[in-house]
Amino acid sequence: MSRKSKVFTGLPEKKLALAFILTAFAALFLGSNLGPFQAFNYAGLNIYHLKFMPFVNSYYQGLTLHGVLNALVFTTFFISGLLWYLPAKEMNIRPNMTFSWISYFVMLLGLVMAAVAILANTSNVMYTFYAPLKGHWGFYLGLALVVVASLMVAFEVVRMRQVWKKENPGKVTPIVTFMSVMLWLMWAIASVGIVVEVVVFLIPWSFGLLDGVDPQITKSLFWWTGHPIVYFWLLPAYVSWYGLMPKQVKGELASDSLTRLVFVLFLLFSTPVGFHHQFTDPGIPAGWKMLHSMMTMFVGVPSLITAFTIGASLELGGRALGGKGVLGWIKKLPWNDPSVAGQLMAMLLFIPAGAGGIVLGSFNLNIMLHNTAWIPGHFHITVGGAVTLTFIAMTFWLLPHLTNRKLFSKRLALGTVWSWFIGMIFFSTGMHWEGLLLIPRRAHISNMAENLQGVYAGAEFPMMLTGIGGGILWLSIALFFTVILGTIFLGKKDVDVPEVPFVDNKWASDTGLAAAMDKIWAWFAVAALLVAVVYAPTLYELFSTYVSIPGQTPW
Amino acid sequence: MNEKQHSIIERWERRWLGLASAMSLVFVILIAANLAFDSNNVVQLKQRANPAEILATDIFSNPGVIETSANKYRVAMVAQTFSFNPSEVRLPVDSEIEFYVTSKDVLHGFQIKSTNTNMEIIPGEVSYSSYTFKKPGEYWVICNEYCGIGHQNMLGKIVVLPKAVYAQEQANPVAEEASLGQSVFETNCASCHQASGAGLAGVFPPLKGNLAATSKLDGGKDYLVNTALFGLSGSIKVDGGSYNGVMPAWTQLSDEEISAVLNYAISGWGDDGVADITEADVAAARTNSYSSEDVHGLRQALGLE
Numbered sequence: 023m024s025r026k027s028k029v030f031t032g033l034p035e036k037k038l039a040l041a042f043i044l045t046a047f048a049a050l051f052l053g054s055n056l057g058p059f060q061a062f063n064y065a066g067l068n069i070y071h072l073k074f075m076p077f078v079n080s081y082y083q084g085l086t087l088h089g090v091l092n093a094l095v096f097t098t099f100f101i102s103g104l105l106w107y108l109p110a111k112e113m114n115i116r117p118n119m120t121f122s123w124i125s126y127f128v129m130l131l132g133l134v135m136a137a138v139a140i141l142a143n144t145s146n147v148m149y150t151f152y153a154p155l156k157g158h159w160g161f162y163l164g165l166a167l168v169v170v171a172s173l174m175v176a177f178e179v180v181r182m183r184q185v186w187k188k189e190n191p192g193k194v195t196p197i198v199t200f201m202s203v204m205l206w207l208m209w210a211i212a213s214v215g216i217v218v219e220v221v222v223f224l225i226p227w228s229f230g231l232l233d234g235v236d237p238q239i240t241k242s243l244f245w246w247t248g249h250p251i252v253y254f255w256l257l258p259a260y261v262s263w264y265g266l267m268p269k270q271v272k273g274e275l276a277s278d279s280l281t282r283l284v285f286v287l288f289l290l291f292s293t294p295v296g297f298h299h300q301f302t303d304p305g306i307p308a309g310w311k312m313l314h315s316m317m318t319m320f321v322g323v324p325s326l327i328t329a330f331t332i333g334a335s336l337e338l339g340g341r342a343l344g345g346k347g348v349l350g351w352i353k354k355l356p357w358n359d360p361s362v363a364g365q366l367m368a369m370l371l372f373i374p375a376g377a378g379g380i381v382l383g384s385f386n387l388n389i390m391l392h393n394t395a396w397i398p399g400h401f402h403i404t405v406g407g408a409v410t411l412t413f414i415a416m417t418f419w420l421l422p423h424l425t426n427r428k429l430f431s432k433r434l435a436l437g438t439v440w441s442w443f444i445g446m447i448f449f450s451t452g453m454h455w456e457g458l459l460l461i462p463r464r465a466h467i468s469n470m471a472e473n474l475q476g477v478y479a480g481a482e483f484p485m486m487l488t489g490i491g492g493g494i495l496w497l498s499i500a501l502f503f504t505v506i507l508g509t510i511f512l513g514k515k516d517v518d519v520p521e522v523p524f525v526d527n528k529w530a531s532d533t534g535l536a537a538a539m540d541k542i543w544a545w546f547a548v549a550a551l552l553v554a555v556v557y558a559p560t561l562y563e564l565f566s567t568y569v570s571i572p573g574q575t576p577w
Numbered sequence: 578m579n580e581k582q583h584s585i586i587e588r589w590e591r592r593w594l595g596l597a598s599a600m601s602l603v604f605v606i607l608i609a610a611n612l613a614f615d616s617n618n619v620v621q622l623k624q625r626a627n628p629a630e631i632l633a634t635d636i637f638s639n640p641g642v643i644e645t646s647a648n649k650y651r652v653a654m655v656a657q658t659f660s661f662n663p664s665e666v667r668l669p670v671d672s673e674i675e676f677y678v679t680s681k682d683v684l685h686g687f688q689i690k691s692t693n694t695n696m697e698i699i700p701g702e703v704s705y706s707s708y709t710f711k712k713p714g715e716y717w718v719i720c721n722e723y724c725g726i727g728h729q730n731m732l733g734k735i736v737v738l739p740k741a742v743y744a745q746e747q748a749n750p751v752a753e754e755a756s757l758g759q760s761v762f763e764t765n766c767a768s769c770h771q772a773s774g775a776g777l778a779g780v781f782p783p784l785k786g787n788l789a790a791t792s793k794l795d796g797g798k799d800y801l802v803n804t805a806l807f808g809l810s811g812s813i814k815v816d817g818g819s820y821n822g823v824m825p826a827w828t829q830l831s832d833e834e835i836s837a838v839l840n841y842a843i844s845g846w847g848d849d850g851v852a853d854i855t856e857a858d859v860a861a862a863r864t865n866s867y868s869s870e871d872v873h874g875l876r877q878a879l880g881l882e
């Protein structure tokens with residue numbers, strides 16, 4: 023038996039986790055390499071007509087690929103691998119491997135179907151696929167399979183936790199598992215919107231069984247999932263920041279109960295806020311928009327608590343490492359560990375990102391910025407910055423852990439995280455600024471008609487920042503994939519193999535608040551009820567005035 | 578961390594939690610207060626119905642500007658891939674302007690540069706908001722919702738005039754100079770093929786020279802009529818350049834409009850094509866009901882790539 027398969031016979035989980043994560047990175051590789059071209063577009067440079075672009079016929083086809091592969095596929099694969107593996111490891115329970123492998127292959131099939139449909143130029147509908155833009159059925163079916171597979175993973179993780187609870191009566195769920203389970207329950211409620219949209223409307227429509235669909239209804243169902251999906255992306259990063267990072271910096275979790283509270287709040291408030299993506303939609307009544315706007319302000323609270331608790335946990339580490347003074351402990355953190363440095367920078371990116379999110383969640387301010395370049399500026403420091411950078415940084419211990427190979431090059435890994443951080447700062451500053459000048463998002467502005475030249479004059483400086491950022495990020499992608507491939511193929515075997523850095527959770531308790539929060543089904547029910555209350559009246563109203571609009575393929 | 582540190586952290590934690598909640602509450606109050614005093618730019622739904630029904634209403638059957646009462650104007654616009662109809666409106670400064678906008682096909686955006694007006698335009702719905710321009714000048718209307726391959730070129734224009742100038746223009750309307758063909762072209766075709774007929778590299782083929790040449794082929798004019806009526810999709814070559822966009826069908830234009838616009842594009846820009854397409858030709862072709870792929874087949878049958 024080869025050495026490699028020996029590693030995996032002891033721990034078959036490692037093999038599947040690796041499959042999920044490497045597939046995620048394959049999607050990220052394809053998707054993110056299109057990013058710099060888009061950044062150059064927002065710098066006024068049109069590279070598309072030079073035919074430099076293999077696979078892609080138009081800016082919009084490339085952008086659809088970029089959004090779908092990065093935001094939907096990369097994230098879902100990575101999260102499914104990570105938040106399936108960590109709970110299994112923490113509870114020391116063997117998952118049902120057959121079922122779990124099936125979920126992987128279902129997800130892979132979905133990825134292939136959606137990618138083929140986009141590459142064939144049939145589905146240039148963006149990752150939001152607003153009807154009546156009409157993609158190929160393979161696109162919708164593919165995405166549906168990805169979501170269904172992620173729900174299979176959710177099911178398996180919750181099942182493992184039930185088994186653990188039976189074996190450990192009277193104990194509360196271990197912290198990393200608790201966070202993961204809350205995320206999966208949140209996703210179960212959140213994904214109902216997109217599942218209904220795709221399965222009830224878009225798939226039958228793309229097969230020709232429906233003549234048309236209602237664009238306002240399908241869009242609302244999309245955002246039922248579309249907001250909480252950002253927490254589906256973000257919370258795995260929080261899992262690492264709360265549950266693993268403190269250990270990596272020799273700190274400890276500052277508060278067990280507050281950590282649990284944060285995740286309960288996210289379960290409750292992530293979903294009933296989707297109308298904040300629809301503030302300028304005519305079909306949603308202003309009163310309900312205001313309610314969603316209010317809830318959005320309050321969903322900022324758990325993130326603010328996170329800033330405190332994680333700050334405290336890191337400070338405990340920095341002081342244990344000899345840090346003194348009010349800020350001296352920050353310097354003492356292990357900045358030379360790429361996994362730590364990357365996550366610290368991810369946290370820094372999330373500070374302006376969170377502030378920008380509060381701006382966008384404000385009903386009145388959002389109207390100024392909706393669909394401008396500010397929006398991609400915002401989500402490249404959230405999902406493209408804080409989340410992706412955390413995933414990249416985690417990979418620097420996770421990949422050695424899963425493959426039993428030493429990280430290929432610590433220096434290149436450090437180079438990756440620094441260049442991602444700096445690149446995103448340039449890029450995102452430029453995009454936010456272009457947004458303030460009302461340059462629209464999703465627009466091939468470097469290829470404007472001759473009579474429109476000069477419409478966006480006056481934005482040269484922010485455009486330059488965007489372009490520089492895109493260039494730095496390209497370098498970062500190259501470094502990152504060198505490290506990944508180097509580790510897999512050239513990494514020294516069986517040296518320095520890191521364990522999962524589960525946090526010391528000294529202040530855990532099996533009674534009181536922690537026990538109350540461990541009643542996950544009660545919280546689940548409250549969360550479902552909240553969603554029903556904030557969505558039912560508007561959806562009822564829309565369904566009772568259903569309009570059917572035929573599909574269009576204007577590309 | 579010892580018990581003492583832990584209790585210190587817990588105390589600050591509670592303070593921070595209070596502070597965070599208070600901050601959110603302040604934000605909510607500020608948002609509500611702002612909207613209470615100024616909500617003209619909050620979009621309202623004026624109608625939700627089948628697009629055909631909406632387009633047949635008084636407001637949209639003849640989109641444009643109407644003075645509804647003293648110093649109050651209603652602007653009706655129809656968004657379609659990839660233009661606003663009308664593509665330019667002229668308005669007086671310091672007057673309340675009510676915008677009614679709907680879409681014929683897919684989602685579009687309606688954001689007026691240098692203002693706080695920003696509405697989503699959804700087929701089957703009429704979006705409404707109002708605005709008072711404080712300064713004369715030219716304001717771009719940007720479609721900021723992705724609507725297809727020509728989305729970046731979907732802009733309209735609002736020209737805001739000093740009141741006296743506006744009144745004078747109303748009193749002595751400049752005689753409509755453009756021919757029917759040219760005005761149909763500029764409203765419907767120019768956003769992709771450009772007013773000069775030069776097209777856009779890789780996506781929209783040039784019409785200048787190209788249609789004149791096609792009009793001379795045997796069956797060329799029939800093909801042009803079918804293209805205008807039913808659209809065209811599939812990859813084509815013109816003058817050595819490849820194009821892979823999609824042209825929508827224009828069955829909603831009248832026979833008169835289609836024949837006029839084709840004759841304009843065949844012989845406009847100084848070209849010497851055979852510009853004799855008649856309304857009867859268009860009426861006859863209407864019964865074909867081709868798909869845009871069928872038209873691509875007709876093109877190949879002519880020997881064009």
Ligand code: HEM
Nearest residue numbers: 054057058060061089092093148149398406463464465495
């Ligand atoms: C490698 C660096 C990257 C660069 C330079 C980059 C650049 C861009 C640019 C310029 C846009 C805006 C295009 C437009 O609105 O027309 C964009 C859109 C987008 N990017 Fe990235 N990106 C990068 C990585 C990522 C990553 C890692 C993610 C997510 C994990 C991501 C997710 C998205 C999404 C969801 C969109 C929106 C697509 C849409 O509007 O439909 N990007 N990107």
Ligand SMILES: [Cu+2]
Nearest residue numbers: 248249298299
């Ligand atoms: Cu959101």
Ligand SMILES: [Cu+2]
Nearest residue numbers: 720722724728
């Ligand atoms: Cu558009």
